[in-house]
Amino acid sequence: MAKVISIGNQSFESIRKDNCFYIDKTSFIKEWWENKDNVTLITRPRRFGKTLNMSMLECFFSNKYKDRGDLFEGLEIWNDEKYRKLQGTYPVIFLSFAGIKQVKYNETVIKIKDELIRIYNEYDYIMKSGIYNTNEKMQYQSVCVGMSDTVAQEALKNLSNYLSRYYGKKVIILLDEYDTPMQEAYVNGYWEELVAFTRSLFNSTFKTNPYLERAIMTGITRVSKESIFSDLNNLVVVTTTSNQYETAFGFTEEEVFNSLDEQGLSDKKDIVKTWYDGFTFGDKKDIYNPWSIINFLKFKSLKTYWADSSSNGLINSLVQKGSPYIKTMIENLISGEKINVIVDEQIVFSELDYSEDAVWSLMLASGYLKVVSSEELNLIRESDNEYELALTNREILFMFRKMILRWFSPAKHETNEFIRALISSDIESMNEYMNDVAFNTFSSFDSGKHNSERKAPENFFHGFVLGLMVDQTENYIITSNRESGYGRYDIMLEPIDKTNEKYPGIIIEFKVINPRKESSLEETVAVALKQIEEKNYDAELIKRGVKEENIHHYGFAFKGKEVLIDGR
Template sequence: MAKVVSIGNQSFESIREKDNFYVDKTLFIREWWDSDDAVTLITRPRRFGKTLNMNMLECFFSNKYKDRGDLFDGLEIWRDEKYRELQGTYPVIFLSFASIKQVRYDETVIKIKDELIRIYNEYDYIMKSGIYNANEKMQYQSVCVGMSDTVAQEALKNLSNYLSRYYGKKVIILLDEYDTPMQEAYVNGYWEELVGFTRSLFNSTFKTNPYLERAIMTGITRVSKESIFSDLNNLKVITVTSDEYSKCFGFTEDEVFAALEEQGLSSEKEKVKLWYDGFTFGESRDIYNPWSIINFLDEKKYKTYWADSSSNGLINSLVKTGSSYIKIMMETLLKGETIDVPIDEQIVFSELDYSEDAVWSLMLASGYIKVISSDELTGDRRKAVVYKLALTNFEIQLMFENMILRWFSPAKMETNEFIRALINGDIESMNDYMNDVALKTFSSFDSGKHTSEKKAPENFFHGFVLGLMVDQTENYIITSNRESGYGRYDIMLEPIDKTNEKYPGIVIEFKVINPRKENTLEETVASALEQIEEKNYDAELIKRGVKEENIHHYGFAFKGKEVLIDGR
């Protein structure tokens, strides 16, 4: 019987007690412990199981869970007798910065202090012991509302001292989503202030803490060592390009396919792979984001689950306000092609304002793009590497297309009118809409001097039209730049219901006027339509069951901001 999929449950204890759907990641415990690293920072995109894995570590090591081996019974780690003996034997401090998203520096520090107070309240019973003197008890009580920054910065180190003496063992510290406040600080303009506070907190906790056994931090980005980790020479950093822990976060293809079989969805493997596969960690390929998979298992519908689980505000802002170079690269990615850029995985948020390459570093860390291959960049003092990058998967492509739609589309009503005109073959309405869009918005996405003006409108409208069709994913399978017949079409819309003549098959070809061959847009659009027929782009649609008489051809011709659409 298929297990119940619990959406949003990040409690390892709850999932195991209720026997909910769970993909076994307990070998992460062994890999981390066997590494013998003092302080480990692991970066992964959001919704990739970081919090659940950290909670799993707490359940395994914390003496609060002594004699709770039942939580691990039947899982991989429990087959190793050595690790059975480790379960529930350490004092563990587990804290999270995930909810610290304030717009002001003072409010952020207050929230960090509140998290420290919560941890201290959890362990206040140890102060009833006679092993602490009066000064130590006063210090413990000083971690309270209104505490100074200095008290807060030393709080975790001091608590490590008290716990290690009480239990006779050094502590394990788990800090989840360490970089959430840093991202908010960048967006809201108090980065430098927060760097100073956080540097002192981390140095005290992870560097000069003699009561620390091990520590793990998780986050989305690797924030520059020169900022908050300046003195942490004992820090082991694991990023999305590292081989360590490559299968501990996210689901492997074998795990996904096994889950589909368990849920009676074996026939969906190919489409699930198209939508949600594509993440790469180190040498591990075919990693799926867990959030989309568990939501698909629950709803059994194809949606942009992961892309919609956040506002994507920072990426949206960086691309929208970025230079023509960034927009050109985004056009390339949206066409299904790759880009080659140098990547320095140490994110320096202040560089995002002027470093175009820093944007790609952030997008890679955040999971929006994936590594195809890499080459070392010689002679660069920061040892950047040139990566060949592509959009991660179909879900991410839809997210960006929808993002562009929100930037450039006029009213939603007008968008719906264009889609209706496209499906119904209303050429006049399509021309009215597209020429209005070109007049009002094309200059906002001008590719500038660094690309061919000839290709700029074609690239823009290609991505734009794809974005307009996002809402049609329930009616159409939408593909771009794929082979069919004797060439590669620009956009193809394959109706999901081949028997419903209301939704025709659609093939679209974009062309910019070539003054050497054509004198008018009419000649250019005719050339586009001829190409569709000569290259037999209908072949793929007909092969998949679409009737030849229910296929519409559209040619889009461009000359600067002028657009002409015709169809057959």
């Protein structure tokens, strides 16, 4: 019987106790422990199981979970007798900065201090033991509301001292989503202030802490060493391009396909792969984002679950405000092309405003781009930091289309009007809408750095029109640049309900005027429509059950900012 899928549950204890759906990642415990690294920073995109894995580590190592081997029975780690004896034997400090998203510096520091107070309250029973002197008890009590920055910055080191003496063992520290406050600081303009505070906190906790056994930090980005890790020479950094812990975060294809079998969705493997595969960690390809997979398993419908699970505000801002070069590269990515760029995985947030390379580094770390690995690429690239990148998968493609739609399209009502016009063959309304978009927005992308100036309008509007279609996924199967008949159509909309004539099959062809062959947009649009017929693009729709008389053809012709749409 398929296990219940608990959406948003990041508690390992809760998932195991309630026998909920869980993909075994306990081999990560052994891999990390046997690497014997003092402090490890692991970066992965958001919603990739970082918090759940940290909860798993706490349940395994923390003496709060002594004699709770039942949580690990049946899992891989429990097959090793050595690790059975290790479970529940260490004092563990587990804290998270995931919820620290304040817009002001003072509010952020208060939230960090609140997290420290919570940890201290959790262990205040040790002060009753009698092994601490008066000064130490006063020092413990100084971690309270209104504490100074200095007290806060030394708090984790001091707590490590108290716990190691109480339990007779050095402590393990787990810090989840360490960089969330840093991203908010950049967005809201208090980066330098927070860097100074955080640097002292981290150096005290991870560098000059003699009571530390080991530590793990997780986050999305690798914030530059010069910023907050300036004195940490004991730090091992594992990024998305590193060959460590490649399968510990995210689901492998085998794990996804087994889960689909378990949930009775074996016939969905190909479409799930198209939508959600594509992440690459180190040399390991075919990694899926867990958030989209567990939502698909539960709700059994294809949606942009991961892409829609946050505002994507920082990426949105950087691309929208970026140079024409950045916009051109995004356009190329949306068109299915790859880009070659320099990637420095040490994110320097203060450089994001003027360093174009920093934008690609952030997008790679955040999961929007993937490294296209090949031996040939390694041989021909000019720099060790040069990578060939592509959009990760279809889900990310749809995210960027919707992002651009929000920038450039008129109000949502007008977008809906365009879709209604498209479905009902209201050519006049389609032309009015698209020419308004062209006049008001196209210059934003007309940078003069396209691979082909003549193809620029066609590429842009191809992606733009696809973006308009995103909300129609309940009514249509939307495909682009696929083979049908004797050629490759630009856009095809296949109605899900073939019997409902309200939703016709739709084929769209884009053409830029060729002055050597055509003297007007009318001639160009006629060429587009003729191509649809001569190449028999209807063949695929008819094969899938759409009636020939219920298929609409549209030609989109472009000349600079002028657009002409016609159909039959």
